[in-house]
Amino acid sequence: MKRISILAAVIAAAIPFSAIAHKQWLVPSSTVLAGKDVWITVDAAISNALYYPDHNPMRLDNVVITAPDGSTHKPQNPATGKYRSVFDVQLAQQGTYRIANVNAGVSARWDTPESLAAAKAAKDAPAPAAGGMGGAPRGGMLRNASAEDLATRIPKDAVNVTVTEGIGRVETFATNGSPSEIKATGKGLELVPVTHPNDLFAGEAATFRFMVDGQPAAGLEIEIIRGGTRYRNAQEEIKATTDPKGEFSVTWTEAGMYWLETATTDSKTSVPQAKQRRLSYVGTFEVLPQ
Numbered sequence: 444m445k446r447i448s449i450l451a452a453v454i455a456a457a458i459p460f461s462a463i464a465h466k467q468w469l470v471p472s473s474t475v476l477a478g479k480d481v482w483i484t485v486d487a488a489i490s491n492a493l494y495y496p497d498h499n500p501m502r503l504d505n506v507v508i509t510a511p512d513g514s515t516h517k518p519q520n521p522a523t524g525k526y527r528s529v530f531d532v533q534l535a536q537q538g539t540y541r542i543a544n545v546n547a548g549v550s551a552r553w554d555t556p557e558s559l560a561a562a563k564a565a566k567d568a569p570a571p572a573a574g575g576m577g578g579a580p581r582g583g584m585l586r587n588a589s590a591e592d593l594a595t596r597i598p599k600d601a602v603n604v605t606v607t608e609g610i611g612r613v614e615t616f617a618t619n620g621s622p623s624e625i626k627a628t629g630k631g632l633e634l635v636p637v638t639h640p641n642d643l644f645a646g647e648a649a650t651f652r653f654m655v656d657g658q659p660a661a662g663l664e665i666e667i668i669r670g671g672t673r674y675r676n677a678q679e680e681i682k683a684t685t686d687p688k689g690e691f692s693v694t695w696t697e698a699g700m701y702w703l704e705t706a707t708t709d710s711k712t713s714v715p716q717a718k719q720r721r722l723s724y725v726g727t728f729e730v731l732p733q
């Protein structure tokens with residue numbers, strides 16, 4: 444037992460932080476189907492290992508399913524457990540369904556004279572305004588705040604106030620029959636396929652385009668990881684960067700479910716109090732064998 448504990452500690456010390464950071468994901472039971480009464484089940488979670496639910500379930504409040512004709516639908520038979528949520532999707536139409544959890548909102552954090560005094564008394568500096576690990580508790584925090592909340596719920600004596608706007612998209616795709624076009628919403632950071640996301644095969648290259656508010660997003664750093672990380676020692680990340688057209692290409696080394704993540708920031712906020720907008724994207728893509 445002692446030798447196992449020591450080995451575990453050594454392995455943990457050798458793993459980069461990105462490898463153990465919590466990852467959000469939606470994973471469909473199937474991505475390519477054909478028929479008249481077609482259903483899939485989708486798992487939704489936040490975990491350390493891909494795609495192994497071991498941390499928290501994903502909330503389903505903001506899950507939107509976009510059908511091939513552009514109509515939107517809510518998840519069917521939703522349920523949330525200790526480590527994962529689950530829901531069903533009926534692929535009633537022919538074509539591609541976009542299944543996405545989109546979270547958009549404004550958050551605020553601040554200190555107060557009382558919190559600063561408590562920190563000083565404890566000889567412990569307060570956490571930085573952007574939030575961080577350790578330090579004394581902050582004076583307060585708001586999530587999903589409206590412009591009215593920012594004006595009325597932050598104390599008049601608050602200091603070190605930071606207001607941030609965020610738009611995050613976690614999504615996957617499933618097709619009944621022949622693939623159909625996936626249109627951009629023009630809001631936030633989103634993937635616009637050049638290669639269809641349900642037409643991916645091991646050994647072949649695929650090209651994707653990223654856009655921010657409908658415009659090409661150049662210089663984005665992309666990270667791609669094949670699922671099943673619990674059962675191998677290395678993450679085996681694939682790295683890429685978008686070109687001036689917002690595009691990048693990847694050659695899939697083997698079949699499986701792949702997790703793709705990217706993020707960026709800008710100053711195009713919808714509320715004047717927010718000086719920064721954080722944009723993030725996570726997608727799950729199934730790569731099939733030849």
